[in-house]
Amino acid sequence: MNQTPLHPCYAPLPGARMVDFAGWRLPLHFEGGILAEHRAVRGAAGLFDVSHMGRIRLRGPHAAAYVDWLATNSLPEAGSSGCRYSLLCAEDGGCIDDIVVCRPGEQSLDLTVNAASRARVLEWITGPNPWTRSGRALPAIEDVTSRTAQLALQGPASLEILAARCDADLAGLRNYHFLPGIRVAGIPALVSRTGYTGEDGFELFVDAPDAPALWRALLEAGAPLGLVPCGLGARDTLRFEAGMPLYGQELGLGINPLEAGLGRFVDLAKGDFSGKRALEAVARDGAARKRIGLEMIDAAVARTGHAVRRGEEEIGRITSGGKCPTVGIFGAMALVRRDAAEEPEYEIDIRGRWKRAGARPLPFYRRGTGPRTDEAAVSARGKGRRP
Template sequence: MSELKRTSLFQVHQNHGGKLVDYSGWSLPVQYEGITAEHEAVRTAVGLFDVSHMGEVEVKGSDAEAYLQNLVTNDVSILEDNQVLYTFMCYPHGGIVDDLLVYKYSKEHYLLVINAGNIDKDFSWMKDNKRNYDVELNNISEEISEIAIQGPKAEEVLQKLTNEDLSRIGFFYCKQNIDVAGAKCLISRTGYTGEDGFEIYLNHQDAEKVWKQLMEAGEKEGIKPAGLGARDTLRFEATLPLYGNEISEKITPLEAGLGFFVKLNKENFIGKEALVKQKQEGLKRKIVGFEMVDKGIPRNGYEIVADNGQIIGFVTTGYQSPTLKRTIGLAIVDADYNELDTPINVQVRNRLLKAKVISKRFYQKNYKK
């Protein structure tokens, strides 16, 4: 068995009493004090996450914009310098290679932030589709640490460590070379929780110092370190997809209800033909929200069964929602069953439990626009 990779904050997690688990080959904390306490801290105050396992790829060159326009589903050409874009890379059949963020520094220089478990696959895909574009691709994932500070008090806490006016960084914008506690950082107003907050990219040697200073700066505001468990419950309540659950090689962005990030009017991109066809023919299945009527926790992969006994889909994510105090989930089901209040059943081990389709808008996102 290969040794788990460690982030530059590994010792910090041990010092905080983090319960470390294997996540995509990395040793990362699933929780510290507890998932619910960490979740509530982010919803009401501020939480700190180590997301250094994420991947980063630089795209440079005179054809950088054209290359990315072909590679991803969203429209890179509309970006201003220092703006961030959420998008997908798709296979020719329309399934998803990965979801990612595109940071535009200039028309000839971009940073792509990709999922930890997909780094090697994604980078190979990017290189395989380089064609004749004049671009240079650099996988710099192992050179960068990343800290996410999230919650309604995130700006207040981070502002104590920098002279940069953070209120001037808009939602899905970034700024380079910001001094945070003496460290040079890239800061973006982004995150994966449904709350306002920032993601801080920095050198490994500065990560522990910045983490400790953020924890000290946020003591009065009730800052807590937060693990992968809270990261998942937070993103789920905000209906943010997780690769391998709501989106995958076998689930297209349109089936996932994320067509907003697919610009079918673009000249061309990998997967466009398949997605145009899927839209024209009508979706045969969709991601829906549901709430349990019977008692039980739906888990990823559990079958969804219609009242007539037919298997019509499966659960992608399910939880007892810490914020809503209800047992809810997301599932991909046959399109005939996507109407609100449609009765469905979830196969939980050897029991068939009643549930009903509800809106996917579980939680009102609180971003600073």
């Protein structure tokens, strides 16, 4: 089982519950538990070890053209210090992975990929694929996951915490932009204003040997402001509450990005890219399915894989479900047939019993607005509670 460079920092902590995830030994939660960590990120800040995420560098004269072909979204402009959320799609439009592209140079591009997808992504981008079969050259491709580390500092206090240990002006760093070659607690780092929690925050990329010192420095700087270490459990509840997709649940080889509600990250106006023809056909004809949000009416908790029906007809499956602590509901995301995606109410098969759920717009939580209270989102039928 793989361990990140930060494993020795937190494995001995009181209350640290370690689990195996995608081949890595990682914390599920610490002493306070998942709910306390979730609330810390929404109200102050949380520090996550996300070094299990894959980090792949592409360099050389063909790097920009190749990543532009790989990714559904347009690339950040050279010199913009920009990052882009994007997707890697197979020729049939199915998602190989969702990624973040960072462009530190004209022909230098960094991909952050999901841990569970890393081997598949590397196999795809190193070929064979339509690019290589056409005889076009590949750039230099290097998997740097094992010799680097990635920390995520998330929450409304994250800027103040990081600024106290940083030699750069972070206040002016825009969302989905990065600063390379700066020092945080004296440690060289690339810092991006990105995250997976629905809050303001930063991700820090450093050499693996430097990660423990950076972890300790950030926790020390943030303790007076309520910073706590956080595990996988809170990361999942935070992203779910914010309506963010998880690869393997809302995305996969059998789910295209238009079905998943990610059409804004598919630039059909740009040049050729893998899966473009298939996605053009989906855009023209309409996606067969749609990702929707649900709020439990009956006292029950929907979980991944539960069937969804309209009347007596099964029309889809739950992709993610659980409690939304900030909003105070039990919610779910589901992938359902397009012709059944606008119903006001559905039923979910939970342990052999059909439980009612009402349609609710995604995301359940949006930073700066608090819980969703628009008329369409508030059900007069009540809120599900844990049974």
